[in-house]
Amino acid sequence: MDVEQMTALLDRHDFKQLKEELESMHPVDIVDAFEELDKKQRTLVFRLLAKEEAAEVFTDMNSDMREDLINALTDSELEEVMDEMYVDDTVDVLEEMPANVVDRLLMVTDEDTRQKINALLQYPEDSAGSIMNIEYISLRKEMTVADAILKIRQVGINKETIYTCYVTEKKRLIGMVDVKDLLTAGESRTIGEIMDENVLYARTLDDQEHVANMINKYGLVAIPIIDHEDCLVGIVTVDDAMLVLQDETTEDISMMAGVSPNEDSYFETSVFRQAKNRTPWLMLMMLSSTVSGEILGYYENAMAVMPVLITFIPMLMGTGGNCGSQISTLMIRGLAVGEIEFRDIFKVIFKEIRVALMVGTLLAIVNGIRICLMYDWNVMLALALGITMIAVVIMAKCIGCVLPLVAKKIGLDPAIMAAPLITTILDTCTILVYFNIVTAFFKL
CATH class of the missing domain: 1.25.60.10 (MgtE N-terminal domain-like)
Known part of the structure; x- marks a missing residue:
């Protein structure tokens, strides 16, 4: 309907x-x-x-x-x-x-x-305890399968999930049993005989994103939550985990775009709140860009001698920012899904340097051909820009992969080190690299 x-x-x-x-x-x-x-x-x-x-x-x-x-x-x-x-x-x-x-x-x-x-x-916000469900089915290891099935029929209607039952002893988690195991086992067998003692669990104060990732990684319907005394106090179900991952992804996307996270939808957020969420990041990036302006002022004499140098600045800054955004996005995604850890930092850097050399060399060759055609086969200019291009790409790849890893290591959200912030940092670094190379080449 x-x-x-x-x-x-x-x-x-x-x-x-x-x-x-x-x-x-x-x-x-x-x-x-x-x-x-x-x-x-x-x-x-x-x-x-x-x-x-x-x-x-x-x-x-x-x-x-x-x-x-x-x-x-x-x-x-x-x-x-x-x-x-x-x-x-x-x-x-x-x-x-x-x-x-x-x-x-x-x-x-x-x-x-x-x-x-x-x-x-x-329980603290964003902890497993704050999202857990305290309505679950608890069994004793002395119970028979018939007794367990009878209990599920009696109390299951009030529980969010009955597919996994948890075995406790003095409130402590000692095992788990799937309903499939109960239905296929003999009615006279005890729960202790068929239960699985190797139970994945989380603690009440664990980060909810970590718990959601555990459910996703191991394909669980629910994960038991224990307190500081190792007593079972609740479960986090897969539907709650999906909501957590959705919220975390939304937050990461917002931060990667330079917008403060907001729990409400786009249309539910007022114009004032939208402006408030966006202004601090834009203000930070605007003020940080003044550093690039000061550096350009320092090389004013070099640009006066060779005005053509100015025309290549947008291309180099754009390329550096785009390269940094590419790798930072891959790093943030890898950290989010657990593919990359801080201990992999040198492995990542080594790989990205090799990628940067290939990408930078190809870009330098194409750009060098363009310069030769447009500027009367000025080979020295093409060579200077080519070396700068390779240096900028390598620098962008290294900065773009290191900053999210460092942010994660010190307890910050890696998404902070996303496109807007990395692009701003790379703009300044690109100008420094560019003018140091061209002034050395042309002795300006």
Whole structure:
């Protein structure tokens, strides 16, 4: 059912037909449809949803749409929605809402849920503890397979995932069992006999991106989270990991473009906020460019003797910046997916120098032919520019690969060392290399 059909049913007040149509729609598709409905229409449609579906739709909404809906629903309606939501999703919702809305949501939750919410909110932002789900299935090694299956049937409805069950002893994680193993094992066998004791796990204070990468690397449905006492306190599921990786990728892309990261979407971010996010980087790069201007002023006499030297500056600066951007992008991507580590720095530099020699030589040859054709076969000028080109490409490749690795080593986001910043650094370095070479060549 598309938005037009939904709107038509609302206009005809054919709520019975609309409810039947909504039952066949995926919650994500309903949220997409909500984007094109007004506040009143959203509320009417939301009230027609089944409780479980309403909770999923509520979880998938953006913060503005969710706040509008909260203001429109009664306390009893809100309580039904909150009861159907998983605790980790509830925490995510609360973190995005203003204080007055948070107070109202907490009022409609029971005491036990509030305690669980408060426990999760105490973990540092961006930690595994802040995104974990405390609703998982725990088994004892003495249990038989039949007992375990019975427990899953009894409590599984309230758990986010039942595909992997965790074996604990005095709350400590000692193993794990997949549902596939339970279904294919004899009912009289014990969990201790079929469990896997080699369990991958993470700790509550581990960085959430690291945990998400572990799930991605090992193809896990979920990963158990233990605290400082080695007790199992929750799990991070693959859907939460995907959201973390999406957010981290968005943040890296923003920083690589010289824009401060922003959690809201493009259209949800105000003009003032957009300007605020972009101005500091532009200001930094503008002021740093004054260094290049001062260097050009220092070589004013050389340019007065050979004015043609000025015409090659944009080409050299552009080439250097582009080379630096290419390798820095590859380094940031490699660091993000775990392909490259700081210990590989000399291996990377050695490889990039060889790449730079090949690329720089090819560019120098093509540029030398162009100079000879355009400047009456001025071989000395072509040779000077060729040597400069090779030097600039080597320098750009080395700086572009080293800075992200160093940033990662000292605990900074490698994306900071992306195109805008590296280009600005290379502009200054390129001018220095260029004029030192040409002044030596032509004795200016």
